[in-house]
Amino acid sequence: MKVPLLDLKEQYKSIKEEILKVTEKIFDSQYFILGPRVEALEKDIAGYCSSKHALGVSSGTDALLISLMAADMDAQQTVITTPYTFFATAGSIVRTGASPIFVDIDPDTYNMSPESLERVIASMTDKERASLKAVIPVHLYGQCADMDPILKIAKKYNLFVIEDAAQAIGAEYRGRRAGSMGDFGCFSFFPSKNLGAFGDGGMVITGSDELYDKLRVLRVHGSHPKYYHKLAGGNFRLDAIQAAIVSVKLKHLDKWTESRQENARKYRELFANSGIDDVIKLPVEKEDRHIYNQFVICVKDKRDDLRLFLNEVGVGTEIYYPIPMHLQECFLDLNYKKGDFPVAEHAALHTLALPIYPELSDDQLAYVVEKIAAFYKIKK
Ligand SMILES: Cc1ncc(COP(=O)(O)O)c(C=O)c1O
Incomplete structure (x- = not known):
């Protein structure tokens, strides 16, 4: 798939x-x-x-x-x-x-x-x-x-x-x-x-x-x-x-947003039943209306291996963002160093965006979670 x-x-x-x-x-x-x-x-x-x-x-x-x-x-x-x-x-x-x-940043909302x-x-x-x-x-x-x-x-x-x-x-x-x-x-x-x-x-x-x-x-x-x-x-x-x-x-935006929110709810249910909730942190909804431009999970370890594996089995993901701004080459003259912003640096190493767009089918959502679970069960 x-x-x-x-x-x-x-x-x-x-x-x-x-x-x-x-x-x-x-x-x-x-x-x-x-x-x-x-x-x-x-x-x-x-x-x-x-x-x-x-x-x-x-x-x-x-x-x-x-x-x-x-x-x-x-x-x-x-x-x-x-x-x-x-x-x-x-x-x-x-x-x-x-x-x-x-x-x-805040470790729950980024x-x-x-x-x-x-x-x-x-x-x-x-x-x-x-x-x-x-x-x-x-x-x-x-x-x-x-x-x-x-x-x-x-x-x-x-x-x-x-x-x-x-x-x-x-x-x-x-x-x-x-x-x-x-x-x-x-x-x-x-x-x-x-x-x-x-x-x-x-x-x-x-x-x-x-x-x-x-x-x-x-x-x-x-x-x-x-x-x-x-x-x-x-x-x-x-x-x-x-x-x-x-x-x-x-004119269609609210309908699409609701579908994204619905997909987020389905992901939560699927992850809750996946047996790997100890290695994955799901997005924390703190404020009223999250519109889920991205559904970003935070994994305990092997984020990059997981991403490669998902790519092999047909699941697209992205890292938003792999290098925090204070460590970007063009900002070296600002004199920041590694360790200055530990929460942002941790997020850059452990987060992964999963597909959340409105037209995803239930089967596709289930497939994403099934593959993530399969990866961590093998690696445990
Ligand atoms: C947080 C954030 N700020 C600014 C921008 C810049 O928007 P644009 O790509 O339309 O220039 C983006 C979009 O990629 C973004 O995600």
């Missing part, structure tokens, strides 16, 4: 007619950049994410970058984030000239630990604290970070909060939607996300009129009015084709 990590073709089959209809209209109109399709999606995403404003941008990475630019980051400043994330979170900080400061955040800020000198401008919690795998204490700490130290919600559209924390709690919420429409485009795309949401106005200007090279530049922005525009495709998909 084959169980790929993700099979977008199955999803496409179910919405093909809708997609072809809307894209044909765009081809006929020859209106490709920004415009009414993008505005319609912005309105829908603002509503879906309970935010006042939404701005379509070229990718999740650019959503982070433009938010940092709107927060006026520069080379003298620092931003706190987690070392256990996709590169773009830390990469976008560096691209503004600022420096990232990392804090360790999200920023508020205790570590408080500890790191408390240990700073006054000068270091004065340079600190923002914090970027990441809602990893589709579950929100523990936002209340993070927001409280940010308020205490007067920091911008930029939520990296690239993996978490529609996730909730104590009744609030991912992205809507901080100053900026950043989303990715990369095809493998729960709400994916047919290419790159992203969105920033904000509740602030002032920040929204600034984001709008930064998206078009800082031009306002046209060809007059008070700010140096970039080309962060979303195109009409991607916006229209994402709009079609948004």
